[in-house]
Amino acid sequence: MVGFRKLMLVQVKLYIREPMSAFFTLLFGPSLLVLLGFIFGNNPDPMTGGMGYLDLSVPAYIAVIIGVVGLTAVPIPSATRREMGVLRRFSATPLRPLTYFVADVLAPFLVTLVGILLLCLVGTVVYRVRFDGNLFSLLAAVVLGSCAFFALGYALIGLLPGVRAVMLIGNVLLYLLMIFSGAVVPLEVMPETVRSISRFLPLTHLVALLRGLWFGKGWGDFLIETAVLVGMAIVGMLIMARTFRWE
């Protein structure tokens, strides 16, 4: 694809130069881990089936990173560029729309992978968090989760009137999901009402899937979670395809 390599490179650079996106994708997970590790340590807890707090947190933070990127770091710059006329400028060159779009998705995904890798390294090396799963299985779940949440981000761009609305709704959704999905505070310590709400939140399903795979369970145990994420990816992409505009 003409121009793809350079476009990817520039998109990655732009992503990293945006302080908010860079922090939440690359540093937020590891620093939260360090902070909570300092406070709670990683002692086995009977309430969570003998897992330490950090054991549970590493796979959950992977989900959080994906959620942050999908709900804010993908849609906000993308909507901003459309509103500023950046896409219009590209549309006057021989660059194909598909090339632009693939780079627009893959660049944040690459940075997301780096962020996840950093988180896992800090977790496993510094805090000796166990990993009992299959690496490819985990990677597949990361890809699936990213498809679902990136698609949600693009759907927001299509459905909302402008950058400010995308910022607002993206952030509100993100914080709701983070609080009520058990990603940061384990659901086991939450009241029953919160737990019943959390069943309807997509991030809850991603957290459950990633945790399960992390501790060595198979995909067969997470059919509902997988179905929810696949469905979310498909619906998001359909909305995106119907609402996409160059300007």
Add this chain to the structure above:
Amino acid sequence: MTSQNGLVVEARNLVKQYPAVRAVDQVSFGVYPGEIFGMVGPNGAGKTTTIECLEGLRQPDGGTIQVLGLDPLRDRYRLRERIGVQFQSAALPDRIKVWEALDLFASFYPHPVDWRSLLEQMGLSEKRDAYLSKLSGGQRQRVFIALALVNNPDLVFLDELTTGLDPQARRAMWDLVRSIRERGTTVFLTTHFMEEAERLCDRVAIIDHGKIVALDTPRNLIGSLEAENRVVFEVDGRFDEGLLRQVPGVLRTEQIGERVVVYGQKEGLVSGVVSTLESVGIRFDNLRTEQPTLEDVFLALTGTKMRD
């Protein structure tokens, strides 16, 4: 390179209808190779819509267009390899650096020029590592021109190139446009500054309410007015205008306070006025001549002043 009749751009009966207004209404014109062709008119006259139809970014509702012998919609990607575009309102991300933008755009084309020398020609070498958001308006505009030239285009579109620039930057931009033409690139520009069109363009199409009301060289357009030249000066105290009516070529005179305006035909008007004043010993000051401009042409053709 061009269509059969040697034109770089050929538009026939171009129509673009928006819900509330017919933005372009039966517009026909041709652009010759190597010229600076200008489309002038007030904001909302249909200039940008026309230019976007030529670039293949908008679908016309009627008429035919050929640009470099291609159909802008059907052959859009082949056309885009050979044209350069500078938008009236388009931007690049704030945090992209000047060299990154040029390097990126160069990678979109099969045969780009060396963007380093392009930056040098634009006087931007020192800014190559600067973020685009840190540049002045004129510098940013030059980056956008460099981007429009990075594929060494046969034809470049400049939409409202100097809007928002100060007079000095505007004049520098005119020199730049002339240098683009000297490279052999045909220039199609739009502007709502009549002076810009008059100074810069080989031929000018005046457009108003979606229609072309005149198309010719600035000189011919002004000549076609048969407008009077004016000699203006100031005198101390009372002055008998009747004296000047005897001068050959003078049609009429006007006096408002100290200011005297003499209307007449161009040939010999100044020397006739000056020698008459000196022969009768009248002291005068601030004498100057005023020629009709494209602004006057626009006024005569549309009955309205340019709405700025």
